[in-house]
Structures are given as structure tokens and as C-alpha cells.
Amino acid sequence: MSDELSTVVGEADDVPSARPGRLRWSDLPSTVRAEIEATAGARVVAETSFPASSASEVTSLLELEDGARYFVKATRVSDGPAVIGRYRAEVYVARHLPRGMPAPRLAWALRDEDWGMLAFEALDGRLPATPWDPDELDRVLAALRTVASLPGAREARLTPAGPELADLSTGWRALRDDPDPELERLVPWAAHHLDALVDAERGVLVACEGEAFVHGDVRADTIVLTPSSVHLVDWAHASRGAPWLDLATFLPGVVVQGVTDVVEPVPVAADAARRARGGAWAAATFDAHPLGRDVHPADVRAVVAGIAGYYLSSARRPAPAGQSRLRASQRAQGVAAVAWLEQIGLCDG
The missing domain is CATH 3.30.200.20 (Phosphorylase Kinase; domain 1)
Known part of the structure; x- marks a missing residue:
């Protein structure tokens, strides 16, 4: 999960693309x-x-x-x-x-x-529309199943996803040890559950175990749609791991962007009711997907908590040169991931 991974292309005013410019x-x-x-x-x-x-x-x-x-x-x-x-x-x-x-x-x-x-x-295609068109989103969700179902990740000697993601999933610990005065305003539920979130993110290494291909950077601007196919581009962060990892890391960005006539975009400024609807949509979409249907709830919580903490902790740092909007993008995805966590809770039962 790199800074590049957390770029969001969205309609919300506070979540512009973090891509810096163009050389020709x-x-x-x-x-x-x-x-x-x-x-x-x-x-x-x-x-x-x-x-x-x-x-x-x-x-x-x-x-x-x-x-x-x-x-x-x-x-x-x-x-x-x-x-x-x-x-x-x-x-x-x-x-x-x-x-x-x-x-x-x-x-x-x-x-x-x-x-x-x-x-x-060259692909004769285009990026998906955002807010997402439901049919286009369904095509992408089906493509994620294809990616995870193909064999050969171990034979390709791809590195396991768990260690890197676990190394990055220390954001809640950082936010607890070095408190952010804005956290209570930004994500009040998370601010009141810091210890439980720190415990949850510790489970990332085990949760990521698996032998499936993991793209590692699925978002609206790494997807090209043609009339008959879906292609994922920018495979530099590929690894092997649990088959549902791309699904879990992809959905918070969709929550930010929204799905037309299904769920409205959830920018940072969204009220509690809108955040709840976005989080409920992410939880239901994950549970209904063939890749997410049988995942242990503790593993889902670990990964979603890990990426939420990573985004919100990273958003406090100065932006890299040429990527002034990156931190706003990370903050928005962190808020969306927390909305998902609020819906599934931090314990079984």
C-alpha cells in the first residue's frame, strides 16, 4: 500500500486526483x-x-x-x-x-x-465514470474475482502481501501515541475506540495469508474499460496473498466516489447519516461478493482497520513534492474505511 495506491479520482471537491501533472x-x-x-x-x-x-x-x-x-x-x-x-x-x-x-x-x-x-x-478503452455506474462497477467486481482465481502467484515468486501491509498498518498506534486533535472531529467513533483499533490492525499479517494474485493498487484510475472487457493497469505493487485483499482495499475509494442511484458519494464533510449509508453499502457489497462471502470477520476488520489507520495517519504528514492533494485523498479514504468499520464493529457477535 503505497502513497500511489491511495490516489482517488472522484467527484467530491475534497478528493481530487493526486496526480501532479503532465510531461508530453x-x-x-x-x-x-x-x-x-x-x-x-x-x-x-x-x-x-x-x-x-x-x-x-x-x-x-x-x-x-x-x-x-x-x-x-x-x-x-x-x-x-x-x-x-x-x-x-x-x-x-x-x-x-x-x-x-x-x-x-x-x-x-x-x-x-x-x-x-x-x-x-494500447487499450481501446476509458477510465470508469465516477460516481460509479452500477453496471461498470459490477464488471470491475467480476474482474477482481478473475484476478484472484488465476493460479501462479507463488510460481511467479511474488512477495507475500502480509509483511508490507502489516508494516504500514500501524496508523492507529501512531494516532494513539501522538494524538491528533482533529481526530475527534473527523472520525469521532474511531477516536473513542483507539485501543480496539490498535488491536485490530495487529491482525493484518495473519489476515493477508494466501496464494492468490493481488494487484495491490485497484482504484478508478488503474482500471480501463473496453466495451467487452476490464483491464487492470499499473501492476508495480503486485503481490500474493488472500484472494479478497483487492476487494477490501478497493471499496473505500468507491464509498468516497459513490455509485449512481445506489449510494451517494461520502466526502470528508459528509454527515453521520451519509457516512453510515456508505459504510453499510461497503459491508454489504463485500459480504455479497464471492471473494468476501466466507472471510472471517476478524480478518476483514484487521485489513479495513489497517488501511483506515494508514490513510488517516499518513494524511497528517506533509505531501510529497508535486502531490499537494494526496493527503486530502488519503483522509477521505480513511474516513470511508472508518464508516465501514462502524458498520461491522470491532468484535464478533
Whole structure:
């Protein structure tokens, strides 16, 4: 669960996208553009740029002279090992995904002294609408079942999800040890149950155990819909773990964004009744989904508590350079996850 994971694309005023900006194809050095065209085998004649996760990254759909189309990512090596490490992880995962995985095909990867570059097959699709269209959301929920049902995560030597998620799931302990005066106003129920939330988040490591593929970053802007299919993109955070993890980490973002004619968006400023409706929707949707139906309640509580605490604790920190809106996005998802926890409670029975 990275800072990138917690980006939300939503309609609510206080939950804008945390994507910082756009560099275009023409901003790349001429030597890099020439290398990409040589690898692709044709000259680039048109480009559509998209917001990227760092200020020095290019993410563009390129159309070539021969009619081929690629989605290309390029980033400066000087941005540091974390950025290049993300590219390296995405290449590794793309090469080890099994047939049938709803993901775009990696076309090629390049690296020189100054730039790292990836190219994926172009998808003739779009991001989901937000607030969510119920039919589109149903398609995505079905795709999550497909991701979790395909074998091979252990054979691909993906790292287990539990240790990383457990390392991040210490937010309630941080909020208890270093009290936030805003917590009572923001999430009063959580402020009155800090000790129980600290106990719940300690269960994340065990709750995550499993051998399923876990995308690790499912949200509205890592989903591409075509008329006949759903594709998940940005697999750099993939791991193996409990088959329901993507479902659990995805739903708080949907609560923030809302589902048309089903449940209204739940921004940070939402009143208690609206929060309760959003939390009840998340709980019911999880329980009704084939991946969530038989999950032990303690495991669900652990993971939802873990991500809620992570988001609310992280939202107190200064935003990374170029991502000034990230903390508002995290705060909103934390509030939504707490609304879900309020509905399911912190103990069995």
C-alpha cells in the first residue's frame, strides 16, 4: 500500500486526483524519442498524454506511422531508485502474469543512463465514470474475482502481501501515541475506540495469508474499460496473498466516489447519516461478493482497520513534492474505511 495506491479520482471537491501533472512526448530528449521509435519500428505521429505519478514522468498513448499504438511510460533515472524500482517491478510482474489475467501486454522495456521506458499494448478503452455506474462497477467486481482465481502467484515468486501491509498498518498506534486533535472531529467513533483499533490492525499479517494474485493498487484510475472487457493497469505493487485483499482495499475509494442511484458519494464533510449509508453499502457489497462471502470477520476488520489507520495517519504528514492533494485523498479514504468499520464493529457477535 503505497502513497500511489491511495490516489482517488472522484467527484467530491475534497478528493481530487493526486496526480501532479503532465510531461508530453515532445518533452523527452530527442535521443530517447529516437530510441523508442527505433524499438517500435515506426515514427510517432500522434500523442495523447495522461497525468503521471511524478513530475518528471511521461505517460502517453502513442500512435505510430504504421498504425500501431502503444501506451508508453518514461521516467528519469535521476528521480531515484524508488521510481526505477517501480518500473522494474512492473516489468517483472507483466512478464509473469498468467494467460487470462485482465492486464495489458508488455511490448518492451528499455533503459539507458538517464531514462527508463516501458511500452504496453494500447487499450481501446476509458477510465470508469465516477460516481460509479452500477453496471461498470459490477464488471470491475467480476474482474477482481478473475484476478484472484488465476493460479501462479507463488510460481511467479511474488512477495507475500502480509509483511508490507502489516508494516504500514500501524496508523492507529501512531494516532494513539501522538494524538491528533482533529481526530475527534473527523472520525469521532474511531477516536473513542483507539485501543480496539490498535488491536485490530495487529491482525493484518495473519489476515493477508494466501496464494492468490493481488494487484495491490485497484482504484478508478488503474482500471480501463473496453466495451467487452476490464483491464487492470499499473501492476508495480503486485503481490500474493488472500484472494479478497483487492476487494477490501478497493471499496473505500468507491464509498468516497459513490455509485449512481445506489449510494451517494461520502466526502470528508459528509454527515453521520451519509457516512453510515456508505459504510453499510461497503459491508454489504463485500459480504455479497464471492471473494468476501466466507472471510472471517476478524480478518476483514484487521485489513479495513489497517488501511483506515494508514490513510488517516499518513494524511497528517506533509505531501510529497508535486502531490499537494494526496493527503486530502488519503483522509477521505480513511474516513470511508472508518464508516465501514462502524458498520461491522470491532468484535464478533
